[in-house]
Amino acid sequence: MPKIDDQARTKLESFLTSQGLRQTKQREVVIEAAFATDEHFSAEDLLRRVRKIDRTVSRATVYRSLALLVESGLLREVDLGREQTYYDPNFLEKPQHNHLICKDCDRVVEFEDEHIALLEDCITRRLGFRPATKSIRIEANCEELARMGTCRNRK
Amino acid sequence: MPKIDDQARTKLESFLTSQGLRQTKQREVVIEAAFATDEHFSAEDLLRRVRKIDRTVSRATVYRSLALLVESGLLREVDLGREQTYYDPNFLEKPQHNHLICKDCDRVVEFEDEHIALLEDCITRRLGFRPATKSIRIEANCEELARMGTCRNRK
DNA sequence: GTTTCTGCAAAGGTTTTGCAACAAA
DNA sequence: TTTGTTGCAAAACCTTTGCAGAAAC
Numbered sequence: 069m070p071k072i073d074d075q076a077r078t079k080l081e082s083f084l085t086s087q088g089l090r091q092t093k094q095r096e097v098v099i100e101a102a103f104a105t106d107e108h109f110s111a112e113d114l115l116r117r118v119r120k121i122d123r124t125v126s127r128a129t130v131y132r133s134l135a136l137l138v139e140s141g142l143l144r145e146v147d148l149g150r151e152q153t154y155y156d157p158n159f160l161e162k163p164q165h166n167h168l169i170c171k172d173c174d175r176v177v178e179f180e181d182e183h184i185a186l187l188e189d190c191i192t193r194r195l196g197f198r199p200a201t202k203s204i205r206i207e208a209n210c211e212e213l214a215r216m217g218t219c220r221n222r223k
Numbered sequence: 224m225p226k227i228d229d230q231a232r233t234k235l236e237s238f239l240t241s242q243g244l245r246q247t248k249q250r251e252v253v254i255e256a257a258f259a260t261d262e263h264f265s266a267e268d269l270l271r272r273v274r275k276i277d278r279t280v281s282r283a284t285v286y287r288s289l290a291l292l293v294e295s296g297l298l299r300e301v302d303l304g305r306e307q308t309y310y311d312p313n314f315l316e317k318p319q320h321n322h323l324i325c326k327d328c329d330r331v332v333e334f335e336d337e338h339i340a341l342l343e344d345c346i347t348r349r350l351g352f353r354p355a356t357k358s359i360r361i362e363a364n365c366e367e368l369a370r371m372g373t374c375r376n377r378k
Numbered sequence: 379g380t381t382t383c384t385g386c387a388a389a390g391g392t393t394t395t396g397c398a399a400c401a402a403a
Numbered sequence: 404t405t406t407g408t409t410g411c412a413a414a415a416c417c418t419t420t421g422c423a424g425a426a427a428c
Binding site: 147149168170171177179181183184187188191192195196197198199200201202203204205206207208209210211212214 | 302304323325326332334336338339342343346347348350351352353354355356357358359360361362363364365366367369
C-alpha cells in the first residue's frame, strides 16, 4: 500500500505536467510537509513545517503552492470557523467525510454517515440545488467540558 | 404583530440597561440598518446602510455595535465561506434554521428540517459532543447553472 | 461629574501581487 | 533559450485598538 504522500506526489506531478507547469524542489517540500500528518493546517502552519525542511522557502511560495494543491484536488479548503483558512489533507482517502467542530475547545472531528449524506441529498434537491461537493459542518459543544468543568483541549 | 425591528430594539435596550451600557443615537441607527431587510450582511454592507441614514457614523462604531448585537443574541455570525464574516438577522424569528450555500452562484438559502436536526443530534452525541448551538451548513452546486449553463445569480 | 462612547488614524494579521533574478525544460 | 518560478517587499483587505474629545446618565 503506497504512502499517501507518494500518491499525492504522483498526482501532483501529472497535474503539473498536464498544465505545462514545472516541478521544483520547493513544490516537493511543500507536498512533503502538507501530507506529513493527517491534521488540518493553516498556511502559516504549513510554512513552519516547510521551513523545518528547507528554511529558504518563502511565504509567497507556500501560499502559491497551496493554491495549486487545491486546484489539483489534493487538498481541500475547510472552513473551521476560525479567521484563517485551513486545509485538509484527508480528502484523498475519505472523499465523503464531514467535520464536527467544537465551539468550546476547537477540536475538529471528522465523520462519515450514510444517513446524513442521504438527507443532505434530499434537502439539497428539494431546494433546487445539486448535491456535488458534499460538505456538512456541524458545530457543537464539548460534553467533557460540560460534565467535568474542563476539557483536555483547554479553553 | 410587532415589527422585528421594534422587537430587536426593545431587546437591545434591556440588554444595554442590564449591562450598564448606554443608549446612543449611533446604536439606534445600527439596529435600524441591521434589521431593515432579512438578508445576510457583512460589516461593510452594514456600514454602507448605516451611512445612508447617518453619514457621520464611523466604521469603528459599526464594528463595535455589531459585537454588541451578537453578544445580546440579536444577530448571529454565520460563516458563508467567504472571506468576510456575515451576520444573520433571522435567528430571532427562526432560531433553528440552517444554511445551504451555492458554490457556483453564492446564493444562500435558509432551511429547517426536523430530520436533519435529529440526525445531527445523534451524530453529535455519538462523537462525544453536546448538540447546543445547532448549526449545519450544506454546500452545493447550482442546478440552474448545470442545466441551463447560466444562473440568475451570475458567476 | 463620571463613565462610557465615538471618531480618527494607526496598527494587526492574513493573504496577494509586482518585479527582477533564477531555474526548469 | 524560453517560459514558468521564486523571494522579497510592498500592497491589499478586513478588523481591532489607543486615545482625546464628546455624549450619556
